[in-house]
Amino acid sequence: MEHMGFLSLVPPLLAIILAVFTRNVIISLFSGVYIGVLFIVGGRPLEATMTTIGDFLFPQLTDSYNAAVLVLLFFIGGFVALMEKSGGGAALAENSTKLINTRAKAQVSAWLGGIIIFFSDLGTPLIVGPVFEKIFDKLKVSREKLAWIIDSTSSPVAVLIPFIGWGVYIMGLMKKEFDQLNLAISEFDAFLQVIPFQFYAILTVLMVPLVAFTKLDFGPMAKAEHRVQTTGQLYWPHSTPLRKTEKEKVGKQQNSRAIMVWLPLLILFTTLFGLLISKGFPIKPVDGEDFRVALSTAYLFAAVSLALLMIGLKVKKFGEVVNIYTGGMQKMVYVTVTLVLAWALGKVIGEMGTAEYVVEILQGRIPGFIIPALLFLVGAGMSLASGSSWGTFAIMLPIAIPMAVGLDAPMMVCIGAVLSGGIFGDHSSPISDTTILSSTGAGADHIDHVKTQIYYASVNAAIALIGFIIAGITESSFTIIITILLLIITVFGLSKYQSKKVMI
16 A cells, blocks of 8 residues: 555644644644645645645635535525524524423423524524523523533534535535545435434434433433522522523514524425435435535525515515625635635545555554444544534544545444544534533523533443444444434433432
8 A cells, every 4th residue: 555654644633633722623624734745745845835725725626526515505604694694493483482381391392493493503502592591491491401402403413414514514525535435426325324323413312302201310410400490590609601691682583483494494395305306316326416406406495585585574674685695605615615625635645645554554453343433432532622523524534434445344334433423522522612602592601511411422422432333343224223222221220320319
């Protein structure tokens, strides 16, 4: 195998270290690209700079596939901005609160609200949280529990959906590696195959109704629930909520209607699946280009319908709608730059033979079935320290996919392991944007949210690790059933132990 030896590990390691310490994905990825190119050209800085721009960045923008992905992301960004500013999500959530009269119903309703607002992982906490906080207070459910629920339905839900920004971003990373390895597989089909192996995200989403219906809590969350139910205090004496409820309203717009959510989404789904069915879906594999064209068309139609609703119901004026849509597109610039740099880093480590070097080191020493578990642990550690799941995906997938091929490890399980590891950090890290926004949306103290949530996250992570070991051996998507059963057994067991303790 051709590679540059230990030097081939420097670009991804540098990117990981910088991501952890700077918490800036763009700086980290660019530094990894530049240092890799510097090694490739023999240590000449000026030539490395010109080569980085001319041979590794420009080609990513001129590639037809890459251009299509970037355009699609702009369509998605515009639609999401309209949806968030329309106030439709808050109106829909408010409509669902009329029949909520028990603690279990409140928790499940907030959970369903988070799932419905799947199109925006960052918008979910700020839309659902403020609507449900008064209901949770009235029914004596802790703010920590609300923060956990909306955090569990943000990135863990978003990563499971192929037709939003998360899915497009991940498929963009996978496609490059498939092409480099000459693998005849559609990135859309691959994403669908990976979903059953996204153990952490699935377990996180399912744990919410499990806890709600069984009334089982453990760890610091049990103490928070006990505090609210026995004293009525929303916070601990030392707590400082990130948002003052009485001074701020989030997501509510005058004249907002629930139709602003369900009708555009109905148009989006109808357009998308109507166009895909005409291409043979789900009987035949769908070509990646057909999927991107169908998805771009669907988001455009959905955005037009939502814009007409906002204007017709006098939520926003025409000029405001246009500004919101274009502003949403502008917000995607950071995502597109990240994706371009991720593609460039993938090309750099491909030319340096990073994966080949790793395979050469590990071959014969580590069995292929254990690779998914290792990838999950590395991804979890990196994302927890950096707070960035997308940065973890960008650095890990270009290494994990070639490793899976070289070490004869189950590729879809390996991809699922990287995604699960990344989501663990995004969900649990105190410096993650979704974690911070969940504390904000619930009006909870941030440290209290992190402390109560980490117990649930750790349980899911431990079960996911077991799942990746089993899936590495069996390569069966039915492993998800085993992990769900383990989750149920574990939650009941921990709760039974917790109930024996005297809570102060």
